[in-house]
Amino acid sequence: xxxxxxxxxxxxxxxxxxxxxxxxxxxxxxxxxxxxxxxxxxxxxxxxxxxxxxxxxxxxxxxxxxxxxxxxxxxxxxxxxxxxxxxxxxxxxxxxxxxxxxxxxxxxxxxxxxxxxxxxxxxxxxxxxxxxxxxxxxxxxxxxxxxxxxxxxxxxxxxxxxxxxxxxxxxxxxxxxxxxxxxxxxxxxxxxxxxxxxxxxxxxxxxxxxxxxxxxxxxxxxxxxxxxxxxxxxxxxxxxxxxxxxxxxxxxxxxxxxxxxxxxxxxxxxxxxxxxxxxxxxxxxxxxxxxxxxxxxxxxxxxxx
Numbered sequence: 001x002x003x004x005x006x007x008x009x010x011x012x013x014x015x016x017x018x019x020x021x022x023x024x025x026x027x028x029x030x031x032x033x034x035x036x037x038x039x040x041x042x043x044x045x046x047x048x049x050x051x052x053x054x055x056x057x058x059x060x061x062x063x064x065x066x067x068x069x070x071x072x073x074x075x076x077x078x079x080x081x082x083x084x085x086x087x088x089x090x091x092x093x094x095x096x097x098x099x100x101x102x103x104x105x106x107x108x109x110x111x112x113x114x115x116x117x118x119x120x121x122x123x124x125x126x127x128x129x130x131x132x133x134x135x136x137x138x139x140x141x142x143x144x145x146x147x148x149x150x151x152x153x154x155x156x157x158x159x160x161x162x163x164x165x166x167x168x169x170x171x172x173x174x175x176x177x178x179x180x181x182x183x184x185x186x187x188x189x190x191x192x193x194x195x196x197x198x199x200x201x202x203x204x205x206x207x208x209x210x211x212x213x214x215x216x217x218x219x220x221x222x223x224x225x226x227x228x229x230x231x232x233x234x235x236x237x238x239x240x241x242x243x244x245x246x247x248x249x250x251x252x253x254x255x256x257x258x259x260x261x262x263x264x265x266x267x268x269x270x271x272x273x274x275x276x277x278x279x280x281x282x283x284x285x286x287x288x289x290x291x292x293x294x295x296x297x298x299x300x301x302x303x304x305x
Contacts, residue, residue, distance in 0.1 A: 033108045033235065033242040037078055042087045045071050046101055048112035049092040050183045052207045053277040054131070054231065055112040063090045066271040067111040070130055070233070070250070073267075074109070077249040094182065096161040099123050102236050109246070113201055115163045115229035125243055127233040128250045128295055132288065134225025135167035136202035138190060138209070138218055145197050146221040151175040157186040157198040164199045167227040183208075190218075201229075207278040230291075251299060254292040 037043050047063055048055040055065040068090065075088040091107055098114065101107045102124050113133065116126045137156070139145050145154060151172035158165040160179050168175055178195050180186040186198045187208065198205075205220045212218070235243050256264035272280045272288070280288065 033239045034078075034082070034245075037086060037108065037242075038082050038084070041085060042089050043071075043075055043078060043109070044089045044091060044107050045074075046091045046093040046098055046107040046110040046112070047071065048095075051113040051201075051204055052211070053271045054204070057092070063092060066131065066267075067113065067231075067233075069267050069270070070253070071109070071111050073253055074111075074233075074246055074249050077245050077252075081245050095159050098234065099161075102234055105236060108242070109233055109235050111233040113204060113231055114234055115201075116232055117163055117166070120234070123237070124234040125237050125239070127235065127243065127246045128299075129230030129232045129291070130250050130253070131203075131231030132229070132291060133201040133203045133231060134228040135164045135199055136205055136225050137197040137199055137221050138187075138205045139197045139221055140190070141217050141219055143196065143219075143221075148172045148226075151197075154196040155194070157189055157195040159183070159186070159200070162200075163227060163229055164201065168199045171226045199226075203278065210278055247299075251296065255296055258289065258292055258296065 031039075047065075047067060049057045049063065051065070051067075053065050054067040055063060058064050071088055071090070075086050078086045091101075093101055093107070093110065093112075098110045098112070099120060102110055113131075114120075115133070116129070120126075137145060144150060148171045151168070152174045154175055155178050156168050156175045157178045157180055158168060159182070165177065168177065178189070180189065183198075183200065183204075186195070186200075189195045190198050202220060202225050209215050209218055209220060233246060235246065253264050253267070257268055269276050271277045272285070
């Protein structure tokens with residue numbers, strides 16, 4: 001009898017332990033980003049390793065870029081909101097890894113060169129846009145590619161799960177898409193003649209072209225992009241407090257830039273100014289400023305009567 005009681009007691013403890021263990025993941029999964037950051041003191045952010053100038057690795061292997069600067073501002077916003085120190089932990093992700101890592105809560109946010117789409121919005125939530133781009137092609141100088149009809153049967157390099165892939169499919173369904181794991185592979189394939197063009201965000205292609213020793217051998221086409229997209233951050237769904245903090249951070253950045261505050265102008269010009277990583281021409285800079293004004297004007301508080 002004693003052995004049976006001991007066995008029964010041990011079985012009860014084991015069963016309770018299993019139930020407790022099973023309950024812990026559900027508790028963690030129900031934790032909001034703000035609760036998790038407050039508990040751990042860490043903001044885990046996904047970004048790109050090769051999306052220059054938005055997010056990329058420098059010569060020392062550090063992740064830097066315009067989007068990384070935005071993440072630093074978000075970190076500072078969280079510190080103010082939570083009243084504690086917050087460590088920013090960066091994780092390099094491929095385009096195909098971004099949404100799964102957010103959905104599975106391996107990262108709290110992704111800021112790189114991501115664009116809003118309704119399909120993506122089914123799985124994640126998007127912040128305000130803090131940049132703009134559109135799908136273009138990088139081709140060799142002698143290429144006559146550009147208009148959709150010229151892409152029929154041509155080998156167009158793309159990264160999987162990107163808006164660029166979708167834009168080319170939509171513009172010319174008869175183009176032959178060739179998939180690459182990262183941009184470096186695609187650039188090499190184009191140089192070696194294994195593909196006829198590489199489709200990516202126009203601003204990223206212009207940045208690569210401006211930093212390539214053989215820039216006279218390539219060009220970016222067409223004049224008008226296959227798509228126009230806003231660059232934004234992605235966060236897990238049902239995290240309105242966190243998204244509010246992210247959006248308020250971007251609102252403050254844009255307002256500061258418009259007001260010519262040195263701190264914010266310096267951040268923008270480091271990447272897109274006259275002496276920045278990829279200088280914007282006057283038209284693009286004015287378009288960027290106008291876009292910021294629209295965001296600011298559409299989110300101003302209305303005084304209560």
